Amino acid sequence: RQCGGGTSSTRMAPIRVQSVLISESVDPRCRSILEENGIRVTEKHNMKKDELIAEIKDYDGLVVRSATKVTSDIINAASNLKIIGRAGTGVDNVDVDAATKKGIIVMNTPSGNTISAAELTCALIMSLSRHVPQAVMSMKAGNWDRKKFMGAELYGKVLGIVGLGRIGKEVASRMQSFGMRTIGYDPITPPEVATSWGVEPMSLEQLWPQCDYITVHTPLMPSTVGLLNDETFAKCKKGVKVVNCARGGIIDEAALLRALESGQCGGAGLDVFIEEPPKDRSLVNHPNVVSCPHLGASTKEAQARCGQDIAQQIVDMVNGKNLVGAVNAQVLASTFSQESHQMIALGKALGAVLQSCTSRNPCNNLRITTQGKKYWSNLMV
Numbered sequence: 001r002q003c004g005g006g007t008s009s010t011r012m013a014p015i016r017v018q019s020v021l022i023s024e025s026v027d028p029r030c031r032s033i034l035e036e037n038g039i040r041v042t043e044k045h046n047m048k049k050d051e052l053i054a055e056i057k058d059y060d061g062l063v064v065r066s067a068t069k070v071t072s073d074i075i076n077a078a079s080n081l082k083i084i085g086r087a088g089t090g091v092d093n094v095d096v097d098a099a100t101k102k103g104i105i106v107m108n109t110p111s112g113n114t115i116s117a118a119e120l121t122c123a124l125i126m127s128l129s130r131h132v133p134q135a136v137m138s139m140k141a142g143n144w145d146r147k148k149f150m151g152a153e154l155y156g157k158v159l160g161i162v163g164l165g166r167i168g169k170e171v172a173s174r175m176q177s178f179g180m181r182t183i184g185y186d187p188i189t190p191p192e193v194a195t196s197w198g199v200e201p202m203s204l205e206q207l208w209p210q211c212d213y214i215t216v217h218t219p220l221m222p223s224t225v226g227l228l229n230d231e232t233f234a235k236c237k238k239g240v241k242v243v244n245c246a247r248g249g250i251i252d253e254a255a256l257l258r259a260l261e262s263g264q265c266g267g268a269g270l271d272v273f274i275e276e277p278p279k280d281r282s283l284v285n286h287p288n289v290v291s292c293p294h295l296g297a298s299t300k301e302a303q304a305r306c307g308q309d310i311a312q313q314i315v316d317m318v319n320g321k322n323l324v325g326a327v328n329a330q331v332l333a334s335t336f337s338q339e340s341h342q343m344i345a346l347g348k349a350l351g352a353v354l355q356s357c358t359s360r361n362p363c364n365n366l367r368i369t370t371q372g373k374k375y376w377s378n379l380m381v
């Protein structure tokens with residue numbers, strides 16, 4: 001009962017993109033790949049919202065990282081825009097609904113910076129265990145304080161991973177090599193998959209009280225805002241250490257500050273903030289906080305991958321090849337070729353047959369006969 005990996009299901013009608021605006025620092029290969037393929041590229045960084053609103057109407061495409069807030073006002077001012085390319089993973093800085101309503105494709109490059117974000121997470125966990133940043137600052141201030149920075153081993157400690165996707169998985173395997181027990185929660189990743197990565201899957205209620213360290217790796221969305229809050233901090237072990245290399249707000253910032261002040265939280269490693277850069281420096285200045293200015297994806301390797309990937313994805317889309325990385329599936333229908341529409345109709349029909357077999361009249365055997373040469377070999381029943 002499986003549709004084999006079809007070769008034509010993602011074939012699409014070409015989309016005309018003649019000009020692209022890059023609004024942030026993206027690897028230079030992005031520009032060269034686009035230009036080599038006949039697309040005009042303009043780079044303008046650090047634009048204010050009004051400047052971007054004025055500028056965007058001249059372009060068919062926009063390439064951003066996390067700092068450009070592509071709000072509905074910008075999208076509505078973009079009369080020619082067909083594609084918003086995110087050279088990175090999180091698309092919470094793009095109003096995807098507004099883009100979808102205007103038929104604009106939003107695409108990202110979600111695997112390009114996985115390893116870099118995972119490595120920074122591990123660096124923050126290690127910094128919290130051995131107070132490396134604080135010790136460095138003390139040394140630079142001319143001190144030699146061997147008592148103040150007494151740490152604790154990671155070996156044998158419990159790491160709770162909330163969000164077992166690409167980054168969560170890589171963090172797990174790295175921290176397992178330090179002898180940490182890894183437990184985790186994810187509403188979508190199947191338990192047997194988590195187990196195969198050496199992560200014990202469980203509910204959040206089971207997870208909170210067991211952890212010495214908690215790291216979050218979910219997207220920012222309504223269901224993940226404030227996952228760690230006053231109530232959930234109270235369910236944790238006293239002195240739990242937390243890391244957020246995902247998005248500001250997944251750990252409630254005010255609750256974190258209260259937990260740090262009461263000692264309920266023993267330390268925090270923060271790469272991301274609700275407001276970037278944060279105007280309120282209370283967390284950054286707290287002695288038990290180690291923080292970075294959103295550096296998770298800031299490696300040469302991650303930037304090279306994300307810059308190249310987003311350019312190649314745009315070029316492939318323009319040439320009517322595969323559409324890779326689109327996050328707003330609703331607009332895809334307008335880009336599919338006639339051939340793909342037929343495959344979609346076939347998929348819907350097969351789904352309906354399977355649903356009626358499994359939900360109302362469970363059956364052991366099902367024979368499906370299709371007509372026509374092309375898709376026959378891709379359909380295995």
Ligand SMILES: NC(=O)C1=CN([C@@H]2O[C@H](COP(=O)(O)OP(=O)(O)OC[C@H]3O[C@@H](n4cnc5c(N)ncnc54)[C@H](O)[C@@H]3O)[C@@H](O)[C@H]2O)C=CC1
Pocket residue numbers: 089090091110113114117162163164165166167168185186187188189217218219220223224245246247271272294295296297298
């Ligand atoms: N600091 C940085 O520079 C970077 C930050 N990120 C952030 O990390 C996030 C995660 O990235 P990936 O691992 O690549 O994404 P992913 O999509 O592979 O994994 C996210 C996981 O979170 C799970 N999830 C969704 N809702 C959840 C909930 N309520 N509780 C627990 N799990 C939940 C999903 O099922 C999924 O398995 C991105 O969305 C982005 O915001 C990503 C790259 C770099």
Ligand SMILES: O=C(O)C(=O)COP(=O)(O)O
Pocket residue numbers: 065066067087088089090091113294295296297298
């Ligand atoms: O890819 C992501 O989700 C990131 O957070 C990385 O953001 P950046 O591209 O470094 O602004």
